[in-house]
Amino acid sequence: HVLDLAVPDRVQTQVTDDNELVVVLPPDRIYVMDVVNGTVKLDLTVDPAALANLQSVQVFSDHDRYYLNLQRLGVSAGSAPNVGYLRDRYVSAVNVKGELYAVDRKTAEILWKRIEPERSILQTPNVRLPFLVALSTLGGSWNGNSDATIVEIIEASTGRTIASKDNLTRDYIMRFCYDPERRHLELLGKRTTRAKRRQAKKEI
Secondary structure, three states: OOOOOOOOOOOEEEEOOOOOEEEEEOOOEEEEEEOOOOEEEEEEEOOHHHHOOEEEEEEEEOOOEEEEEEEEOOOOOOOOOOEEEOOOEOOOEEEEEEEEEEEEOOOOOEEEEEEEEEEEEEOOOOOOOOEEEEEEEEEOOHHHOOEEEEEEEEEOOOOOEEEEEEEEEOOOEEEEEEEOOOOEEEEEEHHHHHHHHHHHHHHO
């Protein structure tokens, strides 16, 4: 057995994109398990209040950290009107809302916590980024823009917002490019890709 613990009749679970099983055991434990190898990857003790009125749990990771999104009744995400998940995308992303925790993989220490509105966080398993890329759509008349994409860059080690932009023209995000030397991130959508192709033809 991976775990030899008494469990209640109903528990919150999730299977991650890395085929890890997440199990939430009230009042204060969260486990992430590799059920293939029979190992516990993360054994996290949290404040029992963090699991009170829990609706769902979402876990994703990078090379150094696990990220846990705990969506609970009664927790305001502080979302501005008409802000929603980015669904116009080809790239992989995890939709989060509410309390987002970063946890050190090796020590199981909670590094930071923040409250998120509806955000789609890019998943980059083949690229080691020092930050999270959080995307949302913005509709209506908020900020004077009727149809836009919000981009927020969150420093992975601290949880600080280090850059943001809320007036990008809405596009279907196809892929991204990152230059670690320049620390430059580029999001490419259908319109951007077509414009680059037209420019390349002109230069030939």
